[in-house]
Amino acid sequence: MSVTEQLVRLFLVDKQIWGLTSRRRQADQFLGEQVKSLQGLEAQRASIEAQLKLAAAQAAERESEAKRFEARIAQLADQMNSSQSHKQYKAFLSEINGLKGEKSAVESTALEALTRADELRKQLEQLNTQREERSKVKGLASTEAQQRADEIRERLEALKAERAVLVGKVPAAAQAVYERLVAVRGEDAMAKIEEIDSKRHEYSCAACMMSLPVDLVSGLLGHGNLTKCASCGCILYVEEGSLSPVTKGKKPAAAKN
Numbered sequence: 547m548s549v550t551e552q553l554v555r556l557f558l559v560d561k562q563i564w565g566l567t568s569r570r571r572q573a574d575q576f577l578g579e580q581v582k583s584l585q586g587l588e589a590q591r592a593s594i595e596a597q598l599k600l601a602a603a604q605a606a607e608r609e610s611e612a613k614r615f616e617a618r619i620a621q622l623a624d625q626m627n628s629s630q631s632h633k634q635y636k637a638f639l640s641e642i643n644g645l646k647g648e649k650s651a652v653e654s655t656a657l658e659a660l661t662r663a664d665e666l667r668k669q670l671e672q673l674n675t676q677r678e679e680r681s682k683v684k685g686l687a688s689t690e691a692q693q694r695a696d697e698i699r700e701r702l703e704a705l706k707a708e709r710a711v712l713v714g715k716v717p718a719a720a721q722a723v724y725e726r727l728v729a730v731r732g733e734d735a736m737a738k739i740e741e742i743d744s745k746r747h748e749y750s751c752a753a754c755m756m757s758l759p760v761d762l763v764s765g766l767l768g769h770g771n772l773t774k775c776a777s778c779g780c781i782l783y784v785e786e787g788s789l790s791p792v793t794k795g796k797k798p799a800a801a802k803n
C-alpha cells in the first residue's frame with residue numbers, strides 16, 4: 547500500500563472521529579454557555595441584593611430621624627404654648643418651623659429610598675424568574691452533553707484503536723506532515739483530485755479548486771508518494787474510481803501545463 551493510500555485511510559478514520567466529537571463539542575459548548583449565563587445572573591442578583599439592603603437601611607434611618615424631629619417639634623410646641631412672652635413664643639415658633647422643614651426633607655429622602663427599594667425588589671423577582679428558567683435549560687444541556695458523551699464512547703474508542711493501528715503503518719515523516727496539516731487546516735488537510743476534463747487532462751485540487759499538472763496526477767497514481775497541492779499545500783489523493791481509466795498508470799503524451 548502506498549503512503550498516500552495509508553494516509554487516506556488515516557484521514558477517513560480521523561474524519562469520523564471529528565464528526566463524532568463535534569456533536570459532543572457542541573453540546574459541551576452549549577452547556578458552558580448556560581453555566582456562564584447563570585453565573586452572570588447570580589452576580590447581578592448579588593449586586594441588587596446589596597443595593598436593596600443599602601436602600602432599606604437608608605429608608606429606616608431617615609424614618610427614625612423624621613420621628614426624632616417629630617418628637618422634638620411636639621416638645622417645642624408644648625413649651626411654646628406655655629411661653630411667657632410674645633418674643634419667647636415667636637422664638638419657639640421659628641425653631642419649630644425650621645425643624646418642620648428639616649423633617650420634611652428627611653421624609654422625602656426616606657420616600658426616595660423606599661421607592662428605590664421597591665424597584666430593586668421587582669428587579670430581584672425578575673432575576674429569580676430568569677434564573678429558574680436558565681437553571682432548567684442548564685439541566686437539559688447537562689443531560690444532553692452526558693448523553694452525547696455516552697452515545698459516542700464505544701464508537702470513539704473503536705475508532706481510536708483503529709487509528710492507532712493505521713498510524714503504526716504510516717512512515718513517521720509522512721505522518722508528521724499530515725498531523726501538521728491537520729492542526730492548521732483541519733478537514734482540509736487532505737483533498738481529492740477532481741477530474742475536470744479527462745480528454746484534455748485537466749484536473750484540480752478539491753480543496754482550493756486550482757488546477758493540477760497532469761504529471762503530478764499520473765505520478766500520484768503511479769508511485770503514490772506523499773504529494774501536496776502547490777497552491778494550498780494539502781495532501782492530494784485519488785478517490786477510487788473517480789478518474790477516467792485512461793489516465794491511470796499512463797503518462798500522457800502531451801501535458802499542457
Ligand SMILES: [Zn+2]
Pocket residue numbers: 737751752753754755756775776777778779780
Ligand atoms: Zn489545493
